[in-house]
Amino acid sequence: MPMLEVTNLSKQYSGVAALTDVTFAAEAGEIHAIIGANGAGKSTLMNLLSGVTPPSGGSIILAGETVRFASPQAAQAAGVATVYQEFSLVPQLSVARNIFLGREPRTRFGLIDPARLTADTQALLERFSIELDPSAEVSSLSVAQQQMVEIARALTYASRILILDEPTAVLSLTEQENLFAIMRRLRADGLLILFVSHRLEEVLSISDRITVIRDGRKIDTRPTPGLTIADIVSLMIGRTQNATPAPHFAPEDAERYTIDYTTSRGAQRIDIRRGEILGLAGLVGAGRTSFARALAGNPGPGVTVEARIDGAPLSLKTPHEAMRSGVVYLTEDRKRNGIFARLDLVANATAAALPGIARWGIRNHRAELARSRAMLEQLRLVASGLTIPISKLSGGNQQKVVLARALLTKPQLLICDEPTRGVDVGAKSEIHDILRALAAQGTAVLVISSESEELLALSHRILTMHDRRFVAEIPINQASELDILLAASGGTPAKEFS
Incomplete structure (x- = not known):
């Protein structure tokens, strides 16, 4: 029985x-x-x-x-x-x-x-x-x-x-x-x-x-x-999965973000070009999210971050200032920090983009609906309508709405913290395609992922963190899951970070 x-x-x-x-x-x-x-x-x-x-x-x-x-x-x-x-x-x-x-x-x-x-x-x-x-x-x-x-x-x-x-x-x-x-x-x-x-x-x-x-x-x-x-x-x-397309490579002369990151473990500098997808690997607790949140204007105690775009300084003192500077963060914790559970899909999708949609400081509901519908259709959202509470959606579809919110702000540097957590293989492929398209249009994309396969499929370069420090930089044509895991575990990486 x-x-x-x-x-x-x-x-x-x-x-x-x-x-x-x-x-x-x-x-x-x-x-x-x-x-x-x-x-x-x-x-x-x-x-x-x-x-x-x-x-x-x-x-x-x-x-x-x-x-x-x-x-x-x-x-x-x-x-x-x-x-x-x-x-x-x-x-x-x-x-x-x-x-x-x-x-x-x-x-x-x-x-x-x-x-x-x-x-x-x-x-x-x-x-x-x-x-x-x-x-x-x-x-x-x-x-x-x-x-x-x-x-x-x-x-x-x-x-x-x-x-x-x-x-x-x-x-x-x-x-x-x-x-x-x-x-x-x-x-x-x-x-x-x-x-x-x-x-x-x-x-x-x-x-x-x-x-x-x-x-x-x-x-x-x-x-x-x-x-x-x-x-x-x-x-x-209901069909075979399409092969993953080759990543678009950013031109060498593209504008470059230079980021100085300081913690109790010391000061380090990294860079990312417009049009590049930079992967960030590391085990849980390595400090990846702390770095991402600091870059997006929300540093923890004892953490400072400064960023420049081709030498011009960016204002990153608060999340609002960071967003105005084009730096947008997609949270890993969808339930606590990503969604407004009682609000509908339109409100959730447009929450961060309202200043650019409003007219003379007054909300433009027709424009909000049009922009959110276009973006959510692009992301192939599965929902019975746009006026239902986001809490009624599956976790993967909630993630698509949170991603739509980030994209509607038209980011110049998009930080994606576990962007496909809880997302099925079909939706994951769609999100990957969106991120590749953003990079091809000149957006700098930083992807934090616990899945080595995801980083290898998306990234042009991979940085690895261990114990709140960047420890390895691996070009994608030299990267392997073994190299990533070895560096993330504190072993000797294939190419040490300098």
Whole structure:
């Protein structure tokens, strides 16, 4: 008997079908990957299985019993726990409080028992080799560390099914390997893991079977052994993937940004030309985002940055000044810093470009709608309309709206921090094409990515950071994943940074 059976499961929103007659089964002691392009219906399916929203039709059968969860709490009580791509932590509380929130051990007087809470948290973290301080405030943690808190919390619930929605998107290689070790241990204990990921190489390495969703319908369920990335891509998008075009190279005499970056680790200088895509590699915590935020007018304590374009200084004291100087930052943390969840797509897309769209200081709604529609069509956004809240979109489509906002400011130096995090292969290719087109038009593009393959496909040069310093510069015709990983890990790079 399968642990989970889904039969003719459907979901409609305001008459629009998000999921139609999806049927599949998954076994206990299995890692079952759910794959599909952005907007394919994966998030809708996960929401139905985890009790976030009820189905419009069909049935969910858990260990032979038909269930209908009225809430996520009901799903958790039935042994179904979910780690969402977008975090749901309370930043002001500690790691321990977040992990056991609402279920904290109590004294006989009904008060939270801090000693037992810390001990229970420490035991859980040690059991799964998660390196976190139970007393640390979540707001002080990196995005990757917050993801591990989410996973640890789910492990306290799950007894039958664990749903992981893009769990590796912000994890370092070491953290990914640790997560996969945890997943294999849980599989051996008889847990069913539903694994949603856009990183197809991970799907091939960790899953037992895959179910592919396209346009709200199940396309196929297949055993993973013997499949290739090309096979999966073809199922996901209904066609074979086009070859990656060769990057456009910036002319040698193009205008050049010279950037002086100073931290407690010393002062360094880098440069980037108009028309160039400069990749920035490094492990989580290497300092890439700190550098990007400083360049975009938001330096951290003890950090200074100065930039010139062909010798002329730029004003970068605040994000507003940086934007006026043509320096625009695309955040890695879409939920906390990238979207206005309650506002519609037009408002989200045009938020940073309003000064250039307004007439005599008054908002021009017609122009906002026209410009946002044109940009979102160019980015191939999948949405039922432009007036819906952005929170209703999948993570990948939210990312397209955030990218549209950056592009509508007409940046001269665009900083993209993990621009394809949580984005499927089809949308990733489209975003890559947009960035190449920007470079070909003369925009300087800085791309921060944890995926070496992405940097190798996009960049003209690759800089690598380690311990908050630039340690290697690698021309693309000399670059390899080994060189990037070696430099990022603190080893001897192929070409040391000077």
